[in-house]
Amino acid sequence: MLDDKILITDGKKFKRVFNINSVEKVKLPTGEIDGEKLKEIQKGSSFIVNNRRYYVFNCDLYDYIMYHLTRHTQIVYPKEAAYIMVRLDISPGKRIGEAGTGSGALTAFFSRAVGKDGRVYTYEKREEFVSIAKKNLSRCREFDNIIFHHKSIEDGIEERDLDAFFLDVREPWLVITQVREALKPSGSLGILVPTTNQVSQTIESLEDNNFFILEVSEIIMREFKINAQRLRPKDIMVGHTGYLIFGKKVVDI
Amino acid sequence: MLDDKILITDGKKFKRVFNINSVEKVKLPTGEIDGEKLKEIQKGSSFIVNNRRYYVFNCDLYDYIMYHLTRHTQIVYPKEAAYIMVRLDISPGKRIGEAGTGSGALTAFFSRAVGKDGRVYTYEKREEFVSIAKKNLSRCREFDNIIFHHKSIEDGIEERDLDAFFLDVREPWLVITQVREALKPSGSLGILVPTTNQVSQTIESLEDNNFFILEVSEIIMREFKINAQRLRPKDIMVGHTGYLIFGKKVVDI
Amino acid sequence: MLDDKILITDGKKFKRVFNINSVEKVKLPTGEIDGEKLKEIQKGSSFIVNNRRYYVFNCDLYDYIMYHLTRHTQIVYPKEAAYIMVRLDISPGKRIGEAGTGSGALTAFFSRAVGKDGRVYTYEKREEFVSIAKKNLSRCREFDNIIFHHKSIEDGIEERDLDAFFLDVREPWLVITQVREALKPSGSLGILVPTTNQVSQTIESLEDNNFFILEVSEIIMREFKINAQRLRPKDIMVGHTGYLIFGKKVVDI
Amino acid sequence: MLDDKILITDGKKFKRVFNINSVEKVKLPTGEIDGEKLKEIQKGSSFIVNNRRYYVFNCDLYDYIMYHLTRHTQIVYPKEAAYIMVRLDISPGKRIGEAGTGSGALTAFFSRAVGKDGRVYTYEKREEFVSIAKKNLSRCREFDNIIFHHKSIEDGIEERDLDAFFLDVREPWLVITQVREALKPSGSLGILVPTTNQVSQTIESLEDNNFFILEVSEIIMREFKINAQRLRPKDIMVGHTGYLIFGKKVVDI
Incomplete structure (x- = not known):
């Protein structure tokens, strides 16, 4: 597309x-x-x-997302989207959940990576965002594998046995139990939050809800000026987008 | 698998x-x-x-590559592999070239991302590396879509009209003309080199060979200690893996 | 003052x-x-x-330099000035050389740190810069310990047995021999250059001229938003100012 | 010395x-x-x-602190010590307070920078640390300008109208009122803490106690391998030492 x-x-x-x-x-x-x-x-x-x-x-999908997407929210940037896909093992045939849909940038990456046999279930509570995301995705998606839910996952997730779930919401600790129910055992959870306070609160919630935390990290991209004879990093760079938290659902303890 | x-x-x-x-x-x-x-x-x-x-x-494929792969060379780490896949637009059905195969870490990511209709053509001149990579990949690959070439691409690339090519070789500037021949117009090229001297020399070669350079960058991952009450980055981190260079083949000038 | x-x-x-x-x-x-x-x-x-x-x-001197100095050149910023002072062991009574004077930001820090018994010998070949630096320094300096030379150190350094020298010039490799003559044995040399090409060329020149290289580094400052409840790094940061090289004069080999 | x-x-x-x-x-x-x-x-x-x-x-003082100091605690490293001195405007004749003394690394830098007319008042509650710091400092200090207090500043600071104060304690928020009393109006306060939770709690305390917060930051040093032909950052680097907070005492609100 x-x-x-x-x-x-x-x-x-x-x-x-x-x-x-x-x-x-x-x-x-x-x-x-x-x-x-x-x-x-x-x-x-x-x-x-x-x-x-x-x-x-x-x-490329990168270009579409960076230069063409209609944005009404902060998007998940390619440097994070890329690492999220590797860490959540997003691959052909997988069934992935996501909240919120936002502008659909990450949804687009997920949809393409799971392919025609996979599914992306994406939740968004704000109606105007759902319609913009649908429009954004209709113009770039290759596969008919996205299921839109216009609802907050605080009210529950409809799917079960998902391979992975990604959270880009303000208060992830409010929905960890819902995500837990939707994931299969050993299923992967990824979370993006901008502040250290949210990281601390999310870690606590994951520990309370029997998730094994794999990693807390940030991905920093440093660009260089394209000049062979005067090679140096750019003067100004993006200082921060967000912190990433990855975990796996533990079932028996 | x-x-x-x-x-x-x-x-x-x-x-x-x-x-x-x-x-x-x-x-x-x-x-x-x-x-x-x-x-x-x-x-x-x-x-x-x-x-x-x-x-x-x-x-996960991440786990296999980080904790199980037989390594005889420095591998392309997941943080770079992830970003390379996004920047080269690796996706279902694409035909991708790569040199050298090394331990096959990136090959594994490429193979999974292009799926059953895609192809990964991977070149490696050192025989013992070919056989180790084959063994590594036989244990993790989902799709029968990898073509191994036991040869240096200095002697030419057999494919034409490839969607993208990735170079992880010591002297990329020696093979830019070969890669150029193998790529389709507007096809993407990604290169990983550890030193700034190599970056400078590669930029010059790309400019001489009519590539449009999109980006020179490095991906830095900063991990945190998993401790909600005492949140802080880890004391020691990976300081450097390599520099990434991305470009596109220009055909008319 | x-x-x-x-x-x-x-x-x-x-x-x-x-x-x-x-x-x-x-x-x-x-x-x-x-x-x-x-x-x-x-x-x-x-x-x-x-x-x-x-x-x-x-x-504070920091405020004067950041918010009041008349700048006609890129100044040495406080984060680098601070580390340079520690690495060159700038302290009361020391005799320090510097080229070029530029806007005098680093000169101001040096002058204050060596105190009334120390001396700062600063070289600048461009006349208009000398006069601006003199004006800048006259307004902030506490000690009458700065000797201005309106000349290029390519034409020689007048002092001998200096404790340390700092170079902020475009082609430091052209003046390493002059600096070597001016330094005492075991004397310290610091150099700031913006590009990796300059770092490589400077390292070679230092090795050729019998300097022991202590360190090549960059100092990166990451600022945070001042918000206790939503703590996070600033969205945009300075990506690069320069690379620092520190060495010591070796006399016998 | x-x-x-x-x-x-x-x-x-x-x-x-x-x-x-x-x-x-x-x-x-x-x-x-x-x-x-x-x-x-x-x-x-x-x-x-x-x-x-x-x-x-x-x-150099750098060498003494990095390679010779008897350490019983995490020291304040030169990259931070340097920036702290610039940000707190440590200079000849100033009267500076500090808690805790720790191993005396920062005390040594302060003592040298304020010179013979300045004073460093350093507080440490653990007796064994006082004696080790005294020994460390006796071997490197140039000026007889350090006053040791073997007490916690929770029990009050004896000096008044200090130009600046530096805190390297576990719970800085417990002593902000004491530091406030000891500082002159517009006096500078610097604080080093390792975790984000401490940063948040410290910011709140500073705001409650009528400090103007200038900056929250971290100083990251990236070292390079000294190799002109194969220039690149070191493979492993220090990932984190601490967060710095700087403020000024406001008197009228």
């Missing part, structure tokens, strides 16, 4: 995603280009407008 | 993976447990040996 | 330094305050203008 | 400090050297024992 989209970039700040079938005119930092003309440009090629070169690339 | 494996851990330093069908006796820090007895323990449960509790979990 | 200066801050973005004897009117985010009125406010007290509270504090 | 001490290092792991007047025999990784012979070696020179070269340098 990303096949009809392209990424246009000037290698500087301009990075935008367009649907090649519906774009009429693209405004560029140095001018504009017509949608018809754009269709003739092969992916991997470039064009020049007023002495600046623009590159046309295929649109 | 990981279904027959389990992870046993005491929540401290002891983390080991076993094949439940073949394990006879497991040595533990506080004693041992018999293979037959282990089979009766449900995943997600625990057992006690000499006052220490041990947990039995299903074996 | 900082006794006549005050720091005014609203605890948000507004942080400004004023000379209490010469300030006439201070523009504030929410209005203004008269210089005469300001004189009556004790350091450590606050005043309110249009519902916003402003605090009046004594002006 | 460090003039009689030398640092001997092989440029690898061996880094040791000796008193040149009292050392009899030095055990080295590859053999030993006699104290008499050592006295003939100029600082900045080297000697060879069984094919390994050893360097003899003057002993």
Whole structure:
């Protein structure tokens, strides 16, 4: 479903995603280009407008999420989404739960990774977010494997024996028992929270609810300036997105 | 293929993976447990040996790679493997190239992510590494989608129109032209190198060979002690694994 | 010499330094305050203008350098200046060399640390920088212990038997021999460079010139939001200022 | 007082400090050297024992603290000590308070920075620590400006109108009122705590006690391997030492 989209970039700040079938005119930092003309440009090629070169690339899921998603909330960024998928062992055929849906960034990664035989059950209590997430996902998803629930998981999770669950909610400690019921034994739980206070409170709740805590960590990405002769990290970087907590459901104690 | 494996851990330093069908006796820090007895323990449960509790979990690909892989080289660690998969858009059905195979850690992640319709073409010039990687992968892979090449890509890459390629070799600048030939237009290239000198030299080679460089970065993971009342990062952490370079093949200039 | 200066801050973005004897009117985010009125406010007290509270504090050297210095160059920031002083053992009575003077931020720290019996010999080849640095330093320095040289150290250093030398120049490898001549045996050398290429070239030059390299490092400061209930690092942080290299002059090999 | 001490290092792991007047025999990784012979070696020179070269340098305060101090507690490391001195504006003539004394590492830095006209008032409640700190400091201090108090500051601080105070105690929130009484208006307070829970509790106490909080931060040092051709950070690094909190006493609200 990303096949009809392209990424246009000037290698500087301009990075935008367009649907090649519906774009009429693209405004560029140095001018504009017509949608018809754009269709003739092969992916991997470039064009020049007023002495600046623009590159046309295929649109990766990364690009769609970073440059095109309609955001109404802080999204889970690719650096965290990537590690979450590895830590929760998200893979073909798995059944995964998630709350809240938010803008659907992580949902998109999960959906693609579990494939046509897997399922992603995603919960979101705020109605407007559900509809935006649905729209976001309809434009990028490859598989018809997402089940949307417009409800808070405080009111219970409908599925059972899930392989993994991911929580991106303000007070995860309020829903650990619900998640526990929905997970299979040894099932994986991942949680993202921005503050240390939330980490402490979540750890306590996980310990109270018989989860084995695998790891508490943060993923920091340090970007470099692309300059072979003057290599150095960028002057300004993202200082913090959130803390990650991973655990497994223990059944017998 | 990981279904027959389990992870046993005491929540401290002891983390080991076993094949439940073949394990006879497991040595533990506080004693041992018999293979037959282990089979009766449900995943997600625990057992006690000499006052220490041990947990039995299903074996994730993460666990297999971190605690069970036969390593003869520095492996690509999960924190980098995860981000590489997102940045190279590794997903169902894709055709991916890789050199060198090394111990097969990244190959395992790629194989699972591209699924049964995808392919991973992996090159390794050192014979003993090929056979160890094959053994490592035979024990964890879910899909029969890996093609092993026992050769250096300096002698050419046999495939064409690949969606993405990943390089974990000492001198990537020697093989950029070969990788370029093997990639489709707009195809993605990822490179991991440990030193800044290699980053500089690789950037120059990519620029000379008409690659668009998306990003140069490093992924730093900071783990915390799991202690709600005394939350703090671990005293010692991994200071460096490597630098990542991502680019796309440009065709027209 | 900082006794006549005050720091005014609203605890948000507004942080400004004023000379209490010469300030006439201070523009504030929410209005203004008269210089005469300001004189009556004790350091450590606050005043309110249009519902916003402003605090009046004594002006530390840190404040002077961060919020008041006339800058025409990238300054050496306090986090690096602090570590440099410890690593070069800057202390009362020492004789220290420095090039270039730049805006004089580090010179100010050195001057205060060596005290009235010490000396700071500072070299700067660009005339306009010398005069700005002199002005900056005249307003904050406590001791009359700075000797300004308006020349490049490529043309030689006039002093001998210095305890330590600090280099903040674009091509430190061009002046290592001059610095070597100026240092006493076992004397300390510190160097700040922004790029990895410069680090490599500097290490080579130090090794060629018989310096013992103690350390190559970077100092990263991670600030937190001041919020007890929602403690977390700031969203955006300084990603890079520079790399530090420290060595000692070896005399016999 | 460090003039009689030398640092001997092989440029690898061996880094040791000796008193040149009292050392009899030095055990080295590859053999030993006699104290008499050592006295003939100029600082900045080297000697060879069984094919390994050893360097003899003057002993900086950094060296004394890192390689020679008798430690019975976690010390304040130079990277933090350096930044604390800048942030608390420790400089000639200042009167500084500190609790606890611990091993005296920070006391040593403070003593040297305030010089002969300044004073360091240091509090320590555990008797054995007082005597070890006294011994540590007697061997390195240049100035007779340290006043030792063998008492907990929970029982009050004897001084008034101090320029700055530094707290390295387990529960700083228990002594904020005492520190407040001892500081002059606009006086600076620095605090080091290892856990996020302590940071939160300390912030609350500072706010309750009318301190203006300047900054909450951590100082991370990343060391590199000294290799010009293969430049890269060290594989393993210190992940955490502590969080720093800085504030100023506000008097009128």
